Amino acid sequence: MPEGHAIHRIAGQHRTRFVGGPVSVASPQGRFLEAARLDGRELKGVEAYGKHLLYEFDGRRYVHVHLGLFGKVWTAQQPASPAGATVRMRLSNDVWYSDLIGPTRCRLIDGDQRSMLLARLGPDPLRRGADAALALVRIAKSRQPIAALLMDQSVVAGIGNVYRAELLFRAALDPYRAGVDVRQETWEGIWDDARTLMRSGVRSGRIVTTDPADREHLSRAVRATDAHYVYRRTGRWCRRCRTEVRATDLAGRTLYWCPTCQT
């Protein structure tokens, strides 16, 4: 689940549900030892940057969470059920509780560490004021394939394997095109599309990239099998041209694309 849209969605929910009052912070699993130092303190803010989640407490202390591939956040109303053995961090107040499970990172950092973290992230299409041109500077001088650059969090923050495949398909762009050979207008189109798709992802909590005309089913609710053009559709027909969708390894991850539509 966790590409940038999921992180921003969690940040938004936790902002309205937990910020501005004291929160209980616990680590039922026992692997987030600093929980005790924050327990009962006021939560001052929650922010998402790309795939990183930051909970601010007083004294410029932050809980830095990264879900990685397996991490999940589960939020529900009180009364809380007993925490399972894999709950790294449980946040709670009188009304809500939230369990963090399987994150690749959950640690307490200070303001300097936060600055260093943000400094190595590219612009995040979901953040107001994010500058697409900053990413283009990196893209325009790289010989790496655009499909690798889109996944590089220091180039653009928040895009993952699903959005990468779907954005490139929607842009009709060859995933192997070198960054240097991507035209400015092409990049600006991808950026705008990323903003649109990811905002919709924040709202709905899922990644839907197909236009209604390209779906097999006309139901109002988009079925899972209709949500994507190429992601995880290896061997199936491209929705636009009927070529078989392909999959290969690129930059350590499975890349899905249509060799006919994307040239």
Place this chain on the structure above:
DNA sequence: ATAATATGGTGAT
């Protein structure tokens, strides 16, 4: 019961 898989990232080689 065991294996394979997944929307991610780091650090060593």
Place this chain on the structure above:
DNA sequence: TCACCCTATTATC
């Protein structure tokens, strides 16, 4: 490029 970390779900034996 590889090994590794983290967990739940689904498929396979």
